[in-house]
Amino acid sequence: MxxxxxxxxxxxxxxxxxxxxxxxxxxAGGTELLNWLKEGIATPRRVVDINAxxxxxxIELNAxxxxxxxxxxxxxxxxxxxxxxxxxALSIALEKSASQQIRNMASMGGNLMQRTRCPYFRAEVxxxxxxxxxxxxxxxxxxxxxxxxxxxxxEQCIATHPSDAAVALTMFDAVVRVEGPKGPREVPIDEFYxxxxxxxxxxxxxxxxxxxxxxxxxxxxxxPHSYYLKVRERASYEFALVSAAASVETEWKIIRTAKIAVxxxxxxxxxxxxxxxxxxxxxxxxxxxxxxALERDFETARPGRHNGFKIELVRRTAIRALQAAGGMA
Amino acid sequence: xxTRWTRREVLETAAVLGGASLVSPVNAxxxxxxxxxxxxxSTMHLSINGREHTLVLDNRATLLDALRERIGLTGTKKGxxxxxxxxxxxxxxxxxxxxxxxxxxxxxxxEITTIEGLAKSGALHPVQxxxxxxxxxxxxxxxxxxxxxxxxxxxxxxxxxxxxxxxxMSGNLCRCAAYPQIRAAVLAAARxxxx
Numbered sequence: 118m119x120x121x122x123x124x125x126x127x128x129x130x131x132x133x134x135x136x137x138x139x140x141x142x143x144x145a146g147g148t149e150l151l152n153w154l155k156e157g158i159a160t161p162r163r164v165v166d167i168n169a170x171x172x173x174x175x176i177e178l179n180a181x182x183x184x185x186x187x188x189x190x191x192x193x194x195x196x197x198x199x200x201x202x203x204x205x206a207l208s209i210a211l212e213k214s215a216s217q218q219i220r221n222m223a224s225m226g227g228n229l230m231q232r233t234r235c236p237y238f239r240a241e242v243x244x245x246x247x248x249x250x251x252x253x254x255x256x257x258x259x260x261x262x263x264x265x266x267x268x269x270x271x272e273q274c275i276a277t278h279p280s281d282a283a284v285a286l287t288m289f290d291a292v293v294r295v296e297g298p299k300g301p302r303e304v305p306i307d308e309f310y311x312x313x314x315x316x317x318x319x320x321x322x323x324x325x326x327x328x329x330x331x332x333x334x335x336x337x338x339x340x341p342h343s344y345y346l347k348v349r350e351r352a353s354y355e356f357a358l359v360s361a362a363a364s365v366e367t368e369w370k371i372i373r374t375a376k377i378a379v380x381x382x383x384x385x386x387x388x389x390x391x392x393x394x395x396x397x398x399x400x401x402x403x404x405x406x407x408x409x410a411l412e413r414d415f416e417t418a419r420p421g422r423h424n425g426f427k428i429e430l431v432r433r434t435a436i437r438a439l440q441a442a443g444g445m446a
Numbered sequence: 447x448x449t450r451w452t453r454r455e456v457l458e459t460a461a462v463l464g465g466a467s468l469v470s471p472v473n474a475x476x477x478x479x480x481x482x483x484x485x486x487x488s489t490m491h492l493s494i495n496g497r498e499h500t501l502v503l504d505n506r507a508t509l510l511d512a513l514r515e516r517i518g519l520t521g522t523k524k525g526x527x528x529x530x531x532x533x534x535x536x537x538x539x540x541x542x543x544x545x546x547x548x549x550x551x552x553x554x555x556x557e558i559t560t561i562e563g564l565a566k567s568g569a570l571h572p573v574q575x576x577x578x579x580x581x582x583x584x585x586x587x588x589x590x591x592x593x594x595x596x597x598x599x600x601x602x603x604x605x606x607x608x609x610x611x612x613x614x615m616s617g618n619l620c621r622c623a624a625y626p627q628i629r630a631a632v633l634a635a636a637r638x639x640x641x
Contacts, residue, residue, distance in 0.1 A: 122484030123505040123551050144552070151508070151547040152528055163484065164505065166552055216617020217602070218532060218595065221541045222548070353616035 118154050125166045129173070129296060129330070135165040137298050137326030143167050145188060146223035148215070149231055156241060158232070158249065173226075173330060178203065183334040187226030191282070192217060194225060204334060206288060206343035206362045206442070210281040213347045216354050226329035229283055229293065229309070232320065233276035233384075234356050235265065247273045247317045255317075263423035264358070268415070269383035274317030275421065278310065278385050279356050285345050287386035288362035288378035291334045297327030306332075310385035317384075339364045339374060344441035346434050348381075357381045359431040363438040370401045375439060377411075379431050389414040389435060401443045407436045490554040494519065495563030501550070509553050510534045510545035513560060521561035521590045525619075532618035535591040535598075536560050542598035561590035564597065573597050573635045580631035584622035592618045596632045605636035 126132035126143075135141050140162035144150055153159035167173070173188040178199040185194055194200055195211035214220065214228075237244045237256040245254030257265050257275055265275040283306065291306045304322060311319050323329075334340075343364035349355040360380035366373045375396040377389040395410035411432045418428050492499045492512070499517055510527070513519045513536070525533035527546045534545040537559040564571035573596045576582070583589040595618045599605050604614035611632045612625070620628065 118506050120486035121505055122486060123488055123549070144549070147549065147552070148529055148544070148547050151549070154506070155528065164549075168552065216532065217599070217604070217614050218535055218542045218544045218617045219529060219547075222543050351616075353613050 118157070119160050119162070121161050122163045123166065124163065125169050127169065129170060129328070132165060132167050132170065133297060133326050133328055135163070136328055138163070141165055143328065145227040146190070146219075148219050148223045149227060152239075153232075156239060157243070158238075167328075176200065178336075180336070182336055185225045185332040185334070187329045187331060188224045190221060191215070191223045191225065191228060192220035195220060202341065203336060204285070204289060204340050204343065206285040206345040206364060207282065207334065209345040210285040210347070210360075210362065213345070213353075214281045225282070225332055228280050229286075229306075229329060229332070230321070231278070231280050234279045235276040236261070238276060247313075248276065248320075249318075251316070251318050258421070261423065262421035264356075264381075265421060265424050266383050267418045267420045267424055267427050268387055269312050269385065270419065271313045271315065271317070273315055274313035274384070276313070276317070276384060277381055278383075280386075281345065281347060281357060281360060281380065283310075284360055284378050284380035284386040285343075285362040286332060286334065287388060288343070288364060288376050289334045289340060290376075291332055293329055294331040294333060295323060295327045296330050297324055299324075301330075303333075306386075307388060313384050339366045339376070342366065342442050342444070344438050346438040346441065348430065348434050359427050359434050361431065361435040361438040362386075363435060363442045365401070365439055365443045367401055367443050370443070370445075372396045372399050372401060372439075372443075377435050377439065379435055382427050382431050387414075392435070396439070401440055401445055404436055407439070408432055411435055488551045488554075490551050492517075492550070492553055492558060493556065494558045495560060503550050505549065505551055507550045508546055509536070509548040509550045509558070512550040513545060513558075519560050519562050523587055523590055525588070525591075530619075531588070531591075532595060533588050533591040535594040535618065537594060537598060540598075540601070542595055559594075561594055564593070571597065572638055573600065573631070576631040576635040576638070577628075580627045580634060581624075582627040582631040583620075583624050588618060588620045588622075592620065592628055596628075596635065599632060600636050600639055605632055608633060611636075 136143050142161040144164050144166045173186040175186040176189050176197050177184040191211050195208050201208040237246045238248050245256045247255055266277050286306050293304045293306055293309050345362045347357045347360040349358050357380050363377045365375045375393050378386045380386055391413035392411040399406045415428050487504050489502050513522050523533040525531035529544050529547040535542050536545045538556050573593050599614045605611050608629050611629045
């Protein structure tokens, strides 16, 4: 780890100015940054601590949306009664993330800025990884790709995004509010993450100096009827193999509106938009028809050597999440 | 000691930061001249188990290393040093956190409790006593982290059932697999605390 200076930001504008400076990183919960520092993934000359910006630490529900300050902690959002009642998929996703110690530390803004758990990206001994060193290659494409993407990847990178909360937020059509040197702007979360293409090291649309200040989640009559299902290889404290966030509006068990985002299969949370359209009019207990309704979204899937099972697994996970969202046990 | 920067220092830094106003806990005397060479160490006040400690540490130092290597409180264990095992769990301002993922300088001015701070006037904390009674460890390496996590788990109200304890203690790994005994100890301590 290279030496770095440390300072505390006392207001948002100083944090933005600092974040615009080459070699400076912002520190919120630190649960990602500390590991990046230890692994040499991040090598800043200056760390600017934004935890004193208490104006970014809030959870507010108004008539139209839930507003999460970027520094609201994962455990606080998970346990908030308004979130549990109005957006159950989000509180479940948070509750099933990491451990209580990490949730007490990690911020909502930082959660969105997590980087992939690809073992080649995280390797202590540097291995070919176009995210770590652009142009160095992708060890996963010729190696162990069981945890990797089947949709949205490229020749250069097949890493998945690890956030559970981002999957729920994508299903809910959340908006990421950022402030930067050129002022504030809003980014729909589905447009927040960049697909790898030829530049897998570029992971979000944030410009230099732009800082997440708020995540806004629109309310609707559907949001309380939502669920998050996480499938993983341990019962707890493990990243998702695949996951699905769903919300549904039904009439006599017939789907009127459905929204689904899945995790663990793509470089970012992936909306099943064809499936959402195809599911209208399907009975919530008609699993065979639901399964067919979710085929179209996977026509472009490109499984590797060990991750082909995800295509079937994630469809079943999405169906179960929809049924749970609709009140079917 | 949180020293506000002088106007001159702020101006020097502003040239680098493009107008940023930052407050650093760094003692002005330790600053190295020249904006490209900002100080790589900081002076900090850490309040640990009710005792004040003033330390000058490299900014890279984690709270875990500060506790063990500088203050001599070796009850907090270094397992993975990557936030995966929970052995380094401590409380900051009453909340359980991982000291291996906490820069020591960020704990400046906050209340830190370690395993050494649980027993009061020679009497074990009820969770410590329950761990002994239920034989909730074998090698003992993870135990201080387990106990710090369990104390917080009770305070959070997350010890209502065996399943809930398993879920909310899942951030603490035990490679001896004493999990059944650990769950029993946490549940017993929870019952006692409810009276």
